[in-house]
Amino acid sequence: MRRSVIIGSLLATAAVGYAIYFDYKRRNDPHFRKTLKRRYKKVHEAKKQEEKLATKKFDITVEEALQVVASTPVPSSAEEKELFFMQQVARGEQLFQQQPDNIKESAACFYSALKVYPQPVELFAIYERTVPEPIMNLLRAMQAKESIPSVE
Incomplete structure (x- = not known):
C-alpha cells in the first residue's frame, strides 16, 4: 500500500514537473514558440486541405x-412513369440496404424517381423524412446543381 502511494506521488510529481517545464519553455523560449506555431499552422492547413478535398x-x-x-431513359406514358417511379424507389432502397457505402447509385435512383413524380416538392419532403442523411445530402446537392443554369 505504502509503495503504491510513493510511486503514485512520484508519477504525479513528474507530470506536474513536465507541465511546469513545458509552460516555462512555451513562455520564454522564442524558438519553442515558433515551433509550436509551425505545428499549429501545419495541422490547420492539413485540415483545410482535407476539407477542400472532401468538398x-x-x-x-x-x-x-x-x-x-441523365443516362437513364425516362418513360413517356403515365403508367410507365408510375412503374418506373416504383422501380427506382425500390432499387434505391435496396442498393442502400445492401451497400450503405455506395450512396451515389442509390441517390441516382431516388433522383430519377423524383424527376418522374408529378409533385416533386411533396416527394422531396417525404424523402427528407425517410431517406438516410448521406443520400439526402447528395439529393439536395443534385437538385441545387441541376436547378442552377450552367453558363456555356
Whole structure:
C-alpha cells in the first residue's frame, strides 16, 4: 500500500514537473514558440486541405450521379412513369440496404424517381423524412446543381 502511494506521488510529481517545464519553455523560449506555431499552422492547413478535398470529392460524386440520372431513359406514358417511379424507389432502397457505402447509385435512383413524380416538392419532403442523411445530402446537392443554369 505504502509503495503504491510513493510511486503514485512520484508519477504525479513528474507530470506536474513536465507541465511546469513545458509552460516555462512555451513562455520564454522564442524558438519553442515558433515551433509550436509551425505545428499549429501545419495541422490547420492539413485540415483545410482535407476539407477542400472532401468538398471536391463530393462535387465529383454529385456530377457522376447526375450523369447516371441523365443516362437513364425516362418513360413517356403515365403508367410507365408510375412503374418506373416504383422501380427506382425500390432499387434505391435496396442498393442502400445492401451497400450503405455506395450512396451515389442509390441517390441516382431516388433522383430519377423524383424527376418522374408529378409533385416533386411533396416527394422531396417525404424523402427528407425517410431517406438516410448521406443520400439526402447528395439529393439536395443534385437538385441545387441541376436547378442552377450552367453558363456555356
